[in-house]
Amino acid sequence: MRPAKVPAAPAVSGPTRFDLTDFLTTRTAAVNAALAGFLPRPTAKPATIHRAMHYSLFAGGKRMRPALCLAAAAACGGEEQEAMPLACAVECIHTYSLIHDDLPSMDNDDYRRGKLTNHKVFGEGVAVLAGDALLTQAFEIVAQARGWPRYAHGQLVLEVARASGSLQLIAGQVADLEGEGKKISAAQLRYIHERKTSALLCCSTRLGGMSANCTPAQLAALTDFGYHVGLAFQIIDDILDVTQTSEQLGKTAGKDTAAQKATYPAIIGLEKSRKIAAKLTERAFGALQPFRGRAVALEALATYLLERNK
């Protein structure tokens, strides 16, 4: 295995020894530059669609999924630049899903990350197509990643397609839409969260490992980690939706309640939700044991996702 390229990543474990702010700043810049390199320029003909794609892709997203992908690659001793195409592909998928979820026929949201949603700026037709284009772009980017004998392009494409497909990401959105205004159980809510959020986060960490030609044991650990971090992430999202203002979130707060969507706080209460999120994060930490201190970036990200306030 080649040495990790994560700067300032000490060999000993512990998020306190790791400069996450620096990690996120540098990686966000690198991911943005890579994304800009993969996409046609905003002036490419027809300009409307490319401006719409750039608008949402560069709307200030936190790049959490790319960060998890790059951090997973580093944990496995891989080079970040080989994980970069996969990190970018996952971000394209995430952005497409937000554009479509915000449409009037779905969540009907006017603001996202403090800016008008795609369809409010470009109209519904173009917003649908911009989402389609980003989804398609994701696979074009995966096709340009480095493959290994164990993780060849067929495997990488299958990984992204399954996590984003009708049994995972899209299944979550459908179940979410269908659950609106209905009384659903904690188990059903978990079904939604697993698919709507956990699937793509888990895919991000797995792809990072694959880009580093990880061992099957490492891949299993990353899967376990990504699953639990993903669930914790969504519970925190639910909590923030009821405890923060729209200004703090950069998107409409309290809209889960307004749309009569089931959330963890609504079903089991705020305090119990916080405890479950902490417990899931603990499980995620446990999954990183096999990396013996090389997964500092992943640990720091998991802690940050639990403790964030937006």
Added chain:
Amino acid sequence: MRPAKVPAAPAVSGPTRFDLTDFLTTRTAAVNAALAGFLPRPTAKPATIHRAMHYSLFAGGKRMRPALCLAAAAACGGEEQEAMPLACAVECIHTYSLIHDDLPSMDNDDYRRGKLTNHKVFGEGVAVLAGDALLTQAFEIVAQARGWPRYAHGQLVLEVARASGSLQLIAGQVADLEGEGKKISAAQLRYIHERKTSALLCCSTRLGGMSANCTPAQLAALTDFGYHVGLAFQIIDDILDVTQTSEQLGKTAGKDTAAQKATYPAIIGLEKSRKIAAKLTERAFGALQPFRGRAVALEALATYLLERNK
């Protein structure tokens, strides 16, 4: 090269010697069976999305793109079952593009192939997601195709993604939307047709060749053929829109005119449009010369596409 599996395909050329009806009947059945095998069952949870995907995918499409893909594989001496995943993937892309094009925010169509459009049955939100799911499914299927050293999965995915992306298929739809009600030139209309129709037809024949591990010369010939057949196909579509009734077409006739969309007949007249379509088909025939009589199915398809009345 292995022998072609096309039954009743004589070694000498000429569409008159080829039973196209039999070819289309048997291949449509084979494609439908393969598609059903690739997709989750309509009862898979959440059932709504899978029913919506099946509804449009099995709405009686003519499977022209899969037929072109399989015929191209045969022309290169390949086995049809190795082209089948790629043929199915292209059909998933085609169906997704129809579902999204029919949305109220785009062409706002109520009928397609004589049946209610997806959003009229399942609602707009699910229709958007069903399109997304079929697009994603296409790449999941490509990942399961057979790769060759020259045409590995990275290459196959790139081929499908580029033909379907923001510079081709989606560019065509955007330009089409933006051209509504405007006076556009024949050159601009050709730009739209090349992207909206020709790109995916051309991709279909190229993928067929790739599945047969074709030579670069064969791939160039299939590209030339697909491009010209694609343009002819769309001009015929334009002509049928003004000359046939809704009942004959199974979709709303005269809607290009109603939507003030530019069409070949509107810009250069009906007779001249027919002549151009015939000329393009002739060019497509010319492109098949290198196959020396092995491209009988492709020739028969090109003739059929020119002479069809729906």
